[in-house]
Structure formats: C-alpha cells, structure tokens
Amino acid sequence: MEREFQYHKLSHPVEIDILAASIADVQLPSGEIPWHAGGKTDPWDHVEAAIGLSIGGYLEQARRAFEWLASTQLPDGSWYSAYRQGQAEDTTRESNHSSYIAVGVFHYYLITQDRAFLEYIWPSVSAGIDYAVALQGPGGEIYWARSPEGSIDPMSLLTGSCSVYMSLKCALVLALLLGESRPGWQMALRRLEDTIRYRRYLFNKTKSRYSMDWFYPVLCGALTDGEAKKRIDKYWNKFVVEGLGVRCVCDSPWVTMAESSELILALAAMGETEPAQTLLMWILNKRHDDGSYYCGITFPDMVVWPEEKLTWTNAAVMMAADALYHITPASQLFNHSFWQEGQKSHMYRFLKKRHPVFSIKEAFCSHMQDMRA
Numbered sequence: 001m002e003r004e005f006q007y008h009k010l011s012h013p014v015e016i017d018i019l020a021a022s023i024a025d026v027q028l029p030s031g032e033i034p035w036h037a038g039g040k041t042d043p044w045d046h047v048e049a050a051i052g053l054s055i056g057g058y059l060e061q062a063r064r065a066f067e068w069l070a071s072t073q074l075p076d077g078s079w080y081s082a083y084r085q086g087q088a089e090d091t092t093r094e095s096n097h098s099s100y101i102a103v104g105v106f107h108y109y110l111i112t113q114d115r116a117f118l119e120y121i122w123p124s125v126s127a128g129i130d131y132a133v134a135l136q137g138p139g140g141e142i143y144w145a146r147s148p149e150g151s152i153d154p155m156s157l158l159t160g161s162c163s164v165y166m167s168l169k170c171a172l173v174l175a176l177l178l179g180e181s182r183p184g185w186q187m188a189l190r191r192l193e194d195t196i197r198y199r200r201y202l203f204n205k206t207k208s209r210y211s212m213d214w215f216y217p218v219l220c221g222a223l224t225d226g227e228a229k230k231r232i233d234k235y236w237n238k239f240v241v242e243g244l245g246v247r248c249v250c251d252s253p254w255v256t257m258a259e260s261s262e263l264i265l266a267l268a269a270m271g272e273t274e275p276a277q278t279l280l281m282w283i284l285n286k287r288h289d290d291g292s293y294y295c296g297i298t299f300p301d302m303v304v305w306p307e308e309k310l311t312w313t314n315a316a317v318m319m320a321a322d323a324l325y326h327i328t329p330a331s332q333l334f335n336h337s338f339w340q341e342g343q344k345s346h347m348y349r350f351l352k353k354r355h356p357v358f359s360i361k362e363a364f365c366s367h368m369q370d371m372r373a
Contacts, residue, residue: 011325012321012324012325012327013280013281013284013321014280014284014317014318014320014321014325015291016055016056016318016321016327017056018290018291018292019052019056019291019292019293019314019315019317019318020052020053020055020056020057020058020318021056021058022290022291022292022309022311022314023049023052023053023056023058023061023311023314023315024053024056024058024061025037026311027049027053027061027064027065028085028086030064030068030071030085030086031061031064031065031066031067031068031071032046032065032068032083032085032086033045033046033049033050033065033311034084034311035308035310035311035312036308036309036310036311039084039308040082040083040084040089041082041083041084042081042082042083042097043069043079043080043081043094043097043098043100043101044094044096044097044100044163045311045312046065046068046069047065047069047100047101047103047104048100048104048311048312048315048316048319049065049311049312049314049315050062050065050066050104050108050315051103051104051107051108051315051318051319052311052312052314052315052316052318052319053065053315054104054107054108054111054112054328054330055111055315055318055319055322055327055328055330056318059108059111059112062108063108063117065104066101066104066105066108066117066121066124067121069101069124070120070121070123070124072086073124073127073128074093076093076127076131077098077126077127077128077129077130077131078093078094078097078098078128078131078146079093079097079098079128080092080093081093081094081097081145090148091148092145092146092147092148093131093145093146094144094145094160095131095132095135095142095143095144095145095160095164096132096142096144096157096159096160096161096163096164096167098128098129098131098132099128099129099131099132099163099164099167099168099171100128100163100167101121101124101125101128101167102125102128102129102167102168102170102171102174103166103167103170103333105118105121105125105170105174106170106171106173106174106330106333107170107330107333108330109174109177110328110329110330110333110347110350110351111328111329111330113354118174118177118178119178122174122178122180125171125174126171126175126180126182128167129167129168129171129182129185132164132167132168133168133184133185133188135152136188136191136192137154137156137202139195139199139202140191140192140194140195140199140202141156141161141192141195141199141202141203142156142160142161142164142192143155143156144156144157144160155204156202156203156204157203157204157207158196158200158203158204158207158208158213158216158217159207159210159212159213159216161192161195161196161203162196162216162217162219162220162222163216163220164192165189165192165193165196165220165221165222166219166220166221166334168185168188168189168192169189169220169221169339169364170333171185172185172186172189172363172364173360173363175363176358176359176362176363177355177358186364186365189364190364192222193222196217196220196222196223197217197222197223197227209249209250209251210248210249210250211239211246211247211248211249211250211259211263212259212262214231214232214235214238214239215231215232215262215263215266216262216266217231218231218232218266218269218270219262219265219266219269219334220334221269221334221336221339224270224336224340225336228266228270228336229270229272232266232267232270232272238250239259239263240263240279241255241299243282244282244297244299245257245259245260245279245282245283245286246259246260246263246279247259248296253298253299253300254296254297254298254299254305255296255297255298255299256295256296256313257283257286257293257294257295257296257313257316257317258295258310258312258313258316260279260282260283260320261280261283261313261316261317261319261320262316262320263276263279264276264279264280264320264323264324265316265319265320265323265334266334267279268320268323268324268334268335269323269334269335269336270336271336271337273324276320276323276324277324280320280321280324283317288309290309292309292313292314293313293314293317294313295308295309295310295313323335326346329347329350330347331347332345332346332347332348333347335347338360339360340360341359341360341361348360
C-alpha cells in the first residue's frame, strides 16, 4: 500500500516505511489493529498503532483504525479491554483505554488538517474523555476501570492516570479548535496534575517496579523543567541498562523496545536530545530479519522474548524517531515547549499560523473562544 504523503526526508536511522507497512499488514479489514497477526486487540495499543500508521503516511489505514473505535464504542463512552476480531474477550472497561483516542486523533489532525474527520470523530473522543473523567476520585486520581459487572475498582495507577492526563490535554485542544466548551475537563485536568505532582501516595505503589511509573509523569507533561529532570535522574540507574535500553520492570533482566522508545519520547519532550539519541542508538540493532523491532530481550543471555512482532512496539519506535528527527508535523506532540507555548516549538507555530487565536492557555481555562471561523 502506498503512503499518502512524503514524510520529512531529514536523515534518520529508523526505517519508517518498513515499520508502518508491518502495522498495515496486520490491520484487519474492519480497521482493528491487533497486537500481532492472530492476536488480541486492546484500545490503547490500537491507538498507538494508528499513530504509527499516521507517521508512516498510511492515512487511510489510520482513519479506518479510528472508525473502528467509533463503531465499537460502548454507550457509556468506553471500550472493552480486549477484543479478538471484533469480539470482546475481556469486558473490563479501563479509563486510560477510553481516553487515549484523543491523543491519536489530535496527532492525526496535526498531520492531515482534516477538519471534516475531526468533526466526525469528535463525539467518540468526547464520550471517551467523559468516561475517564467520571472515574476521577476525590483526591484527583483516576480510578483505573469498571469491572465486567459494572462496579468501579477504586485502585488508581500512576501510569494510567498520566495517560489520561495527556489525553485530557489533547482533548481540550481539540475542543478549542471545534469551539466546544468543556469546563469539567479543565477542572479534572488541574486536579489530576496536582495529584500527579504532589499526591503520588494515592497511586498503587506496587506498580513503581515498572519503568513507565518512573517516566510517564514526565512524558505526559505533568512534571516539567527541574521537576522532570530530578525524577529522571533519580531513577535512571534503577531502570536503564547501559548499552541495551530500558527495563520493563526494575527487578527483571528484560529490556523492552517500547519502554525504551517511550523514555526517548520523555527525554525529547524535556529537550534532552543527546541522551535520547544515545538510547535510540542502543535499540536500533534489536530487530527481526524483516526490520520490525523485538518486543524485548533478556540479558545477559540476550534471548528475544516474546517472539511475536508487536504492532505497538513498532509504533513506539516510530514515535521516538519522529520526536527526535521531526519526520511529521506532529513530532512535538509530547514536547513540553509546545504545551508551554514556547515560540521555539514548530508545532505551536504551525497551529498558530492556521488558527490565529490558538492558545494552549485558552484551551485549559474556562473562557473559550470559538475557533470554527
């Protein structure tokens, strides 16, 4: 299948074409993107894979991925936690799964400027965010899920809440672009930011073994500047294996390409491009013969495990490359300077040129201008 745009031809070491094609090859006719051929699908990783398609220029396939989400969304705005060929396998309904569509749609819009599609998919984005916000606890944390029976599990995960935080930011920008007012989301964002920064004791502590719990507060932008650097420096040696990449879990000798790529995203978001590029160099040789990336590798024996070629792992590597080498107009999606309205952010200037009254501050405060004109 042909790509629909020619991505930025700056020199970079990641074979975007190969990775995007590997995702497109696994996508089902319905638009669903499973983890691997014959595997399960979860809504969060489905969106991640769709982002990879967009980076690679497979825009029709990315659209179909979002259309699949719209067609399978439940009446309360959520999705089931796992599907296989369109059939639900796990009917838990997770908050971060319901909200992540906002990140994927904003990313897609930055690349395509497709206003008609944005208007079409907005009801699904809005309903998904509403579902997540309804699971916000009294301390500002986001409860992770409703059970198959419909009861709320009052456990809150730091990584999941950080994902919801990023989704809320993207959803509020989309609302501004569409002239929609969402003061409830704005309040939820402020409460959630305070919790991530100052009340991390509310989150499940057993998950601190996972590297995502370490860097997701930075990746999502809840921690920036000195706070971000302090957190990254504090746990670097706990999770980073010199010359190999990032452990998934601190007490397991297993380095994963997705976690490594997401740390690259977090470092790039901070402006720490040199260590981010070094980390990318470490993982470039961890690939199958077809060019797709390993899910993970154990050490010191260097066994590839698992052997499946995962769509969302390849997408994460593509996102890391885009953040470092500015392959697409969406390359600064996680960049702190964009969200802080820094004039050095080319993505901010890009949006400002097309929407003269565009303002991040306007998106996050209660009074909102109508930008439909």
